[in-house]
Amino acid sequence: MGKSDSRLRQILAQNLRRFRQTKNLSQEGLADAAGLHRTFVGSVERCERNISLDNIEKLAKALDVTPATLFEDSAP
């Protein structure tokens, strides 16, 4: 799946990276914690993947944040 101009993919990618780094997790470490493939988090952070709701829920749980938090737009 190619890169997308989707604004929502960008917001999710930014939040995912921010919360992951706050927890000092690598992309592979977060993937492991969420029970996802080790390349999965990287592809989401590059906006390449049209991630599904169930996997969003897994990532939010692994990061210990609410799913809504992952969609908050922190752009100025």
Next chain:
Amino acid sequence: MGKSDSRLRQILAQNLRRFRQTKNLSQEGLADAAGLHRTFVGSVERCERNISLDNIEKLAKALDVTPATLFEDSAP
């Protein structure tokens, strides 16, 4: 795809129905407005579908709400 116990599917389903009804849209009407199949909204509202990020974005735009709003848990 079978029904899921996913809490996030339930939250999205409740919010989708609530905002749709506020706009006096039928499930088919919202699907049309979002460019999705006419049975799609019903299946999401029944928690049957593992909806993708791009389709979440389409529904939020059609309802004129932010995607984050669709994930807010209004449970007591």
